[in-house]
Amino acid sequence: MIDISIDKEKCIKCGACIRDCITYSIERDENGFASITDKNNSNCISCQHCFAICPVGAISVNNISPEEVLGSNFPNSEDVLNLIRSRRSIRQFEDEEISSETWEKIKEMLPYIPTGCNYNGLHFSIIKSKHCMDRIREYVNAKILKLISNKYTKNYAGKFVKFKKAFENNEDIIFRNSPHMIIVSSDIKAPCASVDPIIALSYIELYAQSLGLGTCWCGFAQACFKLMPELSNMTNIPNNYKPVYVMLIGKPAVKYIRITKPNEFSISELNEINDTKLNIIQKLRRILLNFVC
Numbered sequence: 214m215i216d217i218s219i220d221k222e223k224c225i226k227c228g229a230c231i232r233d234c235i236t237y238s239i240e241r242d243e244n245g246f247a248s249i250t251d252k253n254n255s256n257c258i259s260c261q262h263c264f265a266i267c268p269v270g271a272i273s274v275n276n277i278s279p280e281e282v283l284g285s286n287f288p289n290s291e292d293v294l295n296l297i298r299s300r301r302s303i304r305q306f307e308d309e310e311i312s313s314e315t316w317e318k319i320k321e322m323l324p325y326i327p328t329g330c331n332y333n334g335l336h337f338s339i340i341k342s343k344h345c346m347d348r349i350r351e352y353v354n355a356k357i358l359k360l361i362s363n364k365y366t367k368n369y370a371g372k373f374v375k376f377k378k379a380f381e382n383n384e385d386i387i388f389r390n391s392p393h394m395i396i397v398s399s400d401i402k403a404p405c406a407s408v409d410p411i412i413a414l415s416y417i418e419l420y421a422q423s424l425g426l427g428t429c430w431c432g433f434a435q436a437c438f439k440l441m442p443e444l445s446n447m448t449n450i451p452n453n454y455k456p457v458y459v460m461l462i463g464k465p466a467v468k469y470i471r472i473t474k475p476n477e478f479s480i481s482e483l484n485e486i487n488d489t490k491l492n493i494i495q496k497l498r499r500i501l502l503n504f505v506c
């Protein structure tokens with residue numbers, strides 16, 4: 214909940230804050246000035262769009278005046294595209310921890326990550342010390358090896374079975390010897406609980422790589438959180454939070470010299486709406502597809 218105040222001495226009645234407020238928490242008063250209608254903040258989602266958009270800085274939030282914050286500033290699109298194109302999944306890391314200053318930079322970025330309805334129901338478990346990472350690594354790898362070595366339990370280990378040799382050779386195919394990882398969990402009540410962590414990790418990935426760090430989305434580790442509920446406890450995930458995805462992070466031990474030529478995605482560019490009617494089978498198929506994944 215935030216405290217919004219509007220300085221009527223400064224307000225120029227432009228209505229920008231009113232038009233941009235999705236919860237109708239601001240209206241014009243009888244003299245045309247912007248005025249908070251939602252006094253109890255019951256609908257306000259604390260997005261601060263009113264604060265960000267006001268051309269004359271008439272709005273303050275939580276007693277922070279517009280003069281105290283930075284003006285918005287976009288990098289040029291070529292730099293952004295280059296970052297997206299140059300980012301690689303890093304699977305070879307230096308045996309070295311990330312510095313505290315770099316962690317601080319990452320933590321400073323986190324609050325800027327958008328969440329559905331601005332609910333902010335995310336928890337970031339940052340495995341900061343390498344010895345914690347090593348304990349998780351040893352625990353998980355031993356458990357997976359045990360599962361896949363037993364004919365009665367190997368089916369639970371799913372895709373790990375085909376890497377039996379690697380597990381027996383003590384290769385860390387799950388965590389790639391990374392010194393750290395970040396697990397992002399969602400409050401199960403969050404309106405966009407399955408999507409928010411993915412957005413968060415996308416932001417983390419790009420920002421981390423711009424800081425010279427290596428990252429790797431880790432579906433293998435995510436599968437381990439499903440297989441081993443005790444991992445949620447070991448990594449301090451709060452009760453009622455679900456671990457959604459995992460990213461390995463550390464200093465890269467490799468450098469990629471060139472960008473790749475990736476496969477293309479399927480794209481529909483619509484200038485007309487497809488008006489053909491679905492028959493019942495097609496309709497059911499669409500409905501079912503919407504429920505898978």
Ligand SMILES: Cc1cc2nc3c(=O)[nH]c(=O)nc-3n(C[C@H](O)[C@H](O)[C@H](O)COP(=O)(O)O)c2cc1C
Binds near residue numbers: 301302303432
């Ligand atoms: C959702 C997701 C899960 C992934 N899981 C793993 C993983 O468990 N282990 C791994 O080595 N790479 C993993 N990757 C990395 C992909 O294999 C990688 O993105 C792909 O090979 C293309 O390489 P690039 O990211 O360098 O372009 C994952 C990527 C995504 C997006």
